[in-house]
Amino acid sequence: MTNRTNRHPVAVLVLPGALPLEFGTATQIFAMDPHYDLTVCGDTDTGLVPGCGFSITVAAGLEALDDARTVIIPGYDDIDAALSAELLAALRAAHARGARLVSICTAAFALAAAGLLDGRPATTHWRHAEQLRQRYPHVDVLPNQLYVDDGDILTSAGVTAGIDLCLHLIRTDRGAAAANTHARDLVAPPRRRGGQAQFIDRFRPEASGEELAPLREWMLDSLAEPLTIGRLAERANISRRTLIRRFREETGTPPMTWLTDARIDRARELLEATTVPVEQIGRLTGLGAPASLRATFHRRLGTSPQEYRTLFRHKDETKDGTKDETADA
Incomplete structure (x- = not known):
C-alpha cells in the first residue's frame, strides 16, 4: 500500500461547462492509481454539465493548486467565456513553482488565456485549432497532433487523445508496465504517439475570399x-x-x-x-x-x-x- 504522503498530488481543475468525458478521463485514470493523490478543484462549483442533466461539485478551491505537482484541466464547453482573474493567476503561480500543467481538448484555451502557451507548441481539438491560432497568435498551434509534450506543459486533442495523454503521463512517471496496466483496464491502446495525426474532416482550410x-x-x-x-x-x-x-x-x-x-x-x-x-x-x-x-x-x-x-x-x-x-x- 502506497503511503499517502508519498503519492504524487494531482489536481483536476474543473472549469464551468466542463465536458463530462474529458473530466471522467482525468479522474478515473488517476483516482484508480494508488501512486497518485487526486483532488477535484475549481474556483466555483461548475453547475450543470452541458447536455447531461448533472452537475459537478468540487472538493476544494484554487488552493489545491498550491500543493499539486500535476494540474489537469479537462475541456470545457464555452471557450468564449471569460475565466476569472483568480483562476488565471493560480495557473500562472502553479507553473512558476514547477507544477506540470496538462490540458485536455479545449482546455488549451485556458492555458493560452493565462499566457502560458506563448512561444510554445500546443494542440487542441481540431475543430477549434484555427480559433486558438487566431485568438492567441503567439502559440505554435499543431492542429494535427494527438498530444504535445513540451516538458512542463502538455496539451491534447479531444476525448481519446486525452486518454492517450494521461497514459503518457503515467508512462513518464512510472514506466511502460504501469501505463500498459491502465490501458488494459480501460480497454484502450497502450500507446499512441503524440505526433500521430488527429483524423480531421478536411485538411485544406475554408476560404474567406472568393476572387480566386x-x-x-x-x-x-x-x-x-x-x-x-x-x-x-x-x-x-x-x-x-x-x-x-x-x-x-x-x-x-x-x-x-x-x-x-x-x-x-x-x-x-x-x-x-x-x-x-x-x-x-x-x-x-x-x-x-x-x-x-x-x-x-x-x-x-x-x-x-x-x-x-x-x-x-x-x-x-x-x-x-x-x-x-x-x-x-
Whole structure:
C-alpha cells in the first residue's frame, strides 16, 4: 500500500461547462492509481454539465493548486467565456513553482488565456485549432497532433487523445508496465504517439475570399495534373507574386500547401469510399508514386495509406469499389 504522503498530488481543475468525458478521463485514470493523490478543484462549483442533466461539485478551491505537482484541466464547453482573474493567476503561480500543467481538448484555451502557451507548441481539438491560432497568435498551434509534450506543459486533442495523454503521463512517471496496466483496464491502446495525426474532416482550410474561387475549383478538378505556381498564375491571369499573396489572404496558406492538402483530402476519400488500389491513388491525386504517397501520409497523418483504409473504409461498397447505394435504402 502506497503511503499517502508519498503519492504524487494531482489536481483536476474543473472549469464551468466542463465536458463530462474529458473530466471522467482525468479522474478515473488517476483516482484508480494508488501512486497518485487526486483532488477535484475549481474556483466555483461548475453547475450543470452541458447536455447531461448533472452537475459537478468540487472538493476544494484554487488552493489545491498550491500543493499539486500535476494540474489537469479537462475541456470545457464555452471557450468564449471569460475565466476569472483568480483562476488565471493560480495557473500562472502553479507553473512558476514547477507544477506540470496538462490540458485536455479545449482546455488549451485556458492555458493560452493565462499566457502560458506563448512561444510554445500546443494542440487542441481540431475543430477549434484555427480559433486558438487566431485568438492567441503567439502559440505554435499543431492542429494535427494527438498530444504535445513540451516538458512542463502538455496539451491534447479531444476525448481519446486525452486518454492517450494521461497514459503518457503515467508512462513518464512510472514506466511502460504501469501505463500498459491502465490501458488494459480501460480497454484502450497502450500507446499512441503524440505526433500521430488527429483524423480531421478536411485538411485544406475554408476560404474567406472568393476572387480566386474559380482557380481553386479548377485545381480540385485537376489534382492529377502536374500543377506549378507558374501554371496557376497563368490560369488566374495574374503574376506569381500576386497569386501567392492573394491565395494566402483568402485561405491562410500558400497555394502549393493548399494543393497538397486538397490532394491528401482526395486520397482519403478514395481510401475510405472505394477499393481503388493504393498503388493507383498517388497517380489519381497527384501525390506521386506509392513511396511518395506513403511518405506524405506518414508526415501528415502519422499512419500509412493502408492503415488509414483499414481504420476508415466504408463497409457499404460493391465489389467493383463503388458505393452500394442500396445500403442506404
